[in-house]
Amino acid sequence: MNILLYIKRDISLNLRTQELLNIASLCKKKTKGKLYIAIFENSSFLKDELIYWEIDKIFYLEEKKKNMEEYLNLFQILLEKEKIDCIMMGNTLHERELAPYLSANFEWNLVPNIISFEIQEHKILWNRFLYGTRAIEESETKKQNIVLTFSGNIYKKDERRKTKNPEEAIVKSNFSFLLPYTIQSIEEKKLQKNPLETAKIVIGVGKGIKGKENFSMIEELANLLRAAIGVTRSVVDNGWRPEYEKVGQTGKIIKPELYLGFGISGAMQHMVGVQQARHIIMVNNNPNAESFRYSDFGIVADLFDVIPQLIQYLKEYKINDKKI
Numbered sequence: 001m002n003i004l005l006y007i008k009r010d011i012s013l014n015l016r017t018q019e020l021l022n023i024a025s026l027c028k029k030k031t032k033g034k035l036y037i038a039i040f041e042n043s044s045f046l047k048d049e050l051i052y053w054e055i056d057k058i059f060y061l062e063e064k065k066k067n068m069e070e071y072l073n074l075f076q077i078l079l080e081k082e083k084i085d086c087i088m089m090g091n092t093l094h095e096r097e098l099a100p101y102l103s104a105n106f107e108w109n110l111v112p113n114i115i116s117f118e119i120q121e122h123k124i125l126w127n128r129f130l131y132g133t134r135a136i137e138e139s140e141t142k143k144q145n146i147v148l149t150f151s152g153n154i155y156k157k158d159e160r161r162k163t164k165n166p167e168e169a170i171v172k173s174n175f176s177f178l179l180p181y182t183i184q185s186i187e188e189k190k191l192q193k194n195p196l197e198t199a200k201i202v203i204g205v206g207k208g209i210k211g212k213e214n215f216s217m218i219e220e221l222a223n224l225l226r227a228a229i230g231v232t233r234s235v236v237d238n239g240w241r242p243e244y245e246k247v248g249q250t251g252k253i254i255k256p257e258l259y260l261g262f263g264i265s266g267a268m269q270h271m272v273g274v275q276q277a278r279h280i281i282m283v284n285n286n287p288n289a290e291s292f293r294y295s296d297f298g299i300v301a302d303l304f305d306v307i308p309q310l311i312q313y314l315k316e317y318k319i320n321d322k323k324i
């Protein structure tokens with residue numbers, strides 16, 4: 001099976017991208033196929049790290065893609081250049097939009113959000129979450145004409161083994177389609193210092209925080225714990241935090257060692273994104289809050305009392321040179 005792994009623009013090969021490279025390398029090894037990488041031209045410096053995976057060819061995609069039609073055009077060119085059986089990618093918002101777009105246009109099968117898989121001679125067996133994380137679908141697909149997207153934290157083995165330098169090629173689009181709309185501006189997302197998907201500790205924040213201005217204490221706490229910040233939809237809808245921090249059914253599914261939630265009611269749509277955390281601690285001033293049902297440890301208290309005390313404690317703990 002010849003695989004094309006799409007790596008969306010990045011400033012370094014983060015753990016998530018490394019996991020995708022490991023998955024694609026494993027599939028290449030098991031199917032004795034080829035592994036192609038599609039990466040943006042301005043990330044070409046990543047080549048020095050990419051060569052440790054058994055890659056046959058790296059395609060550098062022309063920059064400044066603004067819409068799905070332009071992405072489709074680049075992938076069409078790639079498919080004309082090489083015989084590709086399978087397109088793989090991650091599961092970010094952008095990839096969740098791109099994967100079905102490619103699958104529909106190429107009339108290929110789409111398997112989104114895979115959480116485990118097994119390569120067999122003529123097929124791939126796979127599992128994926130349905131209804132948030134409430135059910136698991138088990139099924140299979142043939143090894144041709146497929147678009148696969150992978151959930152995070154599903155494959156831990158390191159498949160790096162440097163062999164030879166991959167071939168390289170630049171792919172320029174020949175897109176000439178007149179768009180039925182105009183794009184006035186594009187805002188690049190700020191990269192998170194500590195991405196939610198890989199953070200060991202996540203501080204969850206709900207509407208109980210009352211306003212944007214109160215996030216300074218959350219940021220201080222997150223710095224002390226080296227934690228990432230995740231929020232509920234209410235917080236995003238109020239414009240207090242960016243969309244990419246949203247956790248839950250319509251946001252990110254996370255798997256930290258510790259989820260420390262403040263002022264979160266515990267709606268099912270939020271908790272499906274959190275319930276794979278190893279430990280959950282919730283702070284809520286309502287003793288009947290639904291969030292306590294999901295937590296290993298619950299604190300009935302006002303978050304505005306708890307957080308300053310916790311910050312104070314952690315500062316003293318750090319002054320005494322203890323490690324968290």
Ligand SMILES: Cc1cc2nc3c(=O)[nH]c(=O)nc-3n(C[C@H](O)[C@H](O)[C@H](O)COP(=O)(O)OP(=O)(O)OC[C@H]3O[C@@H](n4cnc5c(N)ncnc54)[C@H](O)[C@@H]3O)c2cc1C
Nearest residue numbers: 206207208232233248249250251263265267269270285303
């Ligand atoms: C189709 C659909 C998809 C959705 N997807 C998502 C999703 O992906 N993610 C998501 O998060 N939500 C999602 N939602 C929304 C979800 O149903 C809830 O409305 C939302 O999660 C509630 O957010 P919250 O807990 O911050 O707010 P609230 O429900 O308003 O809860 C605030 C909590 O803070 C507590 N509180 C208030 N003051 C304090 C204080 N001083 N100290 C301590 N505690 C305090 C209150 O007791 C309360 O429990 C979705 C809804 C729908 C219909």
